[in-house]
Amino acid sequence: MSRAQQPSRRTVLAVAVAAAVAAGTSPAAAVTASVADDDAKGAPSRPIDYQSWTTYSDWRSGAAQGVRLVSGRRPGAVIGAAAGSTDYTDPHTGTTATWEYATWTSPVHRLGVPATEVIASWNAHTPDGTWLQVELQGTYTDGTATPWYVMGRWAAGDQDIKRTSVDDQTDGKSSIWTDTFAIDDASTGLRLVSYRLRLTLYRTPGTHLTPTVWRLGAMGSDIPDRFTVPASTPGLAQELAVPRFSQEIHKGQYPEYDNGGEAWCSPTSSQMIIEYWGGRLTPEQLSWVDPAYADPQVDHAARFTYDYQYGGCGNWPFNAAYAASYPGLQGVVTRLASLTELETLIAAGIPAITSQSFLKTELTGAGYGTSGHLMTVIGFTADGDVIANDPASPDDPAVRRVYLRREWENIWLRTKRHNASGGVSSGTGGVCYLYFPADPSPCQRKALAAVGVR
Structure with missing residues (x-):
């Protein structure tokens, strides 16, 4: 071997x-x-390193300017006495407003594996009149440093700012692709060996409003270039009772949030797992949705995960942050190394949202091909095949699918694939969203630890 x-x-x-x-x-x-x-x-x-700051001790290890740290059951960072004020012109509305701000900068995290990609994610509460920004600065293997890259500007609502990624960020060695830091040419051997994150909290001047951030982290990885991955051995037969929602029944709804249908795989998958964990929206929260629409909570998820720069609902960290806006939930973006790791999570009752791309001929029974699609994995059959709630289904009852294990693990875990035109396209290398309770059971904690998440 x-x-x-x-x-x-x-x-x-x-x-x-x-x-x-x-x-x-x-x-x-x-x-x-x-x-x-x-x-x-x-x-x-x-080859995956997920690091987070979640405990009071974690937060104390960083450098704060105007940030006050809170302890208790959910330690985190809030604005204390603001460090200053600044003007921000929203690129999507043209509106300029003044905001008080405070910052927290993490200690330097040395990656367990020098990374070609890094994806940040966070969990926060942002009441009206507040928002936050997450940035990353790293050090390369050649000893030079990256600039401070913006990884996201986020608010749970959309009244104060329009949540957004930031395009055109590069230093000639690395770039930000919507939500992902990536080395421009990994074949040179250049890697990111360490990074720190900077969190900036904003509020309306003269108020005591504040965002509250209780989880900040990032996943760095160096997944080898591959068209295929080694086959795994089945080790679990179990299925979780996750609600089923179709994205296709929303086709044509709310063009301002990318028009439903195939564009809504990510928020539809997110809403399935949120409701699996008991997350519910009130009639008041859903009152803006056309009452003729079925599953209005999916429309809500699309609106509040929408990235105004990307022009869609597929921003990975924005989906995790949306999930964590529900009481009692956490959300992270990470990678898993194998189906065995996914079995570990399912065995502990934790479903996962996975990102994959494939030709129609590569996934038996799907009936479609895609350059990028999110599904919710809810279990495994006795033969080890994958049970997925696939939102690319004509209606809610049709969402449950069984996909062949060998086909499914390959389309999810590979980093390269042949596309329909005969060229080569990228795969996600095992990217997934994990949503789980704020207070996981001992069994769930062990399973999360087994896949590198704490």
């Missing part, structure tokens, strides 16, 4: 956790035994 084919430390750990959960034994014991065994063998790390 070559090094590239060897199971990673996290993958072996994930197998142990999944087996323990399925057998009704202690996941903690499985983790301890697996880690000890890996340490003894000197097993390699997985």
Whole structure:
């Protein structure tokens, strides 16, 4: 077995956790035994590094200007005495307004694996009159530094600013592609070895309003270029009772939020898992939606994940932040290394939203091809095939699909694919959104730890 084919430390750990959960034994014991065994063998790390700042100790490790840290059950950052004020001209409305601000800058995080890509995500409450910005600055393997890149300007609502990514950010070595930092030419060997995040909180001047941020993190990775991935061995037969919503029944709705239909796979998938965890919208919150529309909560998700620069609802961090705007939920954007890791999460009751692209001939039973699509994975059959709530279905009852394991893991985990015109297009290399309780059970914590999320 070559090094590239060897199971990673996290993958072996994930197998142990999944087996323990399925057998009704202690996941903690499985983790301890697996880690000890890996340490003894000197097993390699997985090529994915998710780092977050969530505890009071984490927040204290950063540098604050005008930010006050709060403790308690959900530690985080708020505006204390503002550090200053600034004018911001919204590029999507042309409106200029003055905002008080405060900043928090993380300590430098040295990546466990030098990265070709980094994706930030955050969880926050932004009442009317507030918003936030997340930036990233990193250091390359050649010792030089990136500029401060804007990773997103975000508010839960859309009355004060229009949430937005920022285009045309590059230094000739790396660029920001909507929500993703990427090395421009990974074949040169250049990588990002460390980074820090800067959080800026904004509020209406002269008020005591404040955003509250309780999770800030980023996933760095160096997934090798590949058209195919090694096959995994099935290890779980389980299905979660996740609600089913079709994106297609919304075709033509709200052109200002990208017109429904195939453009709404991401918010439709997000809403499925939000409601799986008990998240509900009130009639008042949904009152803006045309009452003739079925599943109005999907329209709501589209509106409040919409990225005004990207012109769509598929901004990955914006979807995670939207999910975390529901009480009792957290959301992160990360990558998984294998279907085994996904089985670990399902065994603990945690579904996942996965991003993939494929030709019509590459996924049996889908009936379509796509340059990028989000699905909700809810389980595995006894044969190990993937059970997915696929929003690209004609109606809600048709959303549940079973896809062949080998086909599905390849279209999700690869980084390159042949496209319909015969050229080469990119794959996502295992990108997923994970939404889970603010207070996970011990079993859920072990499963999340097994895939690098805390």
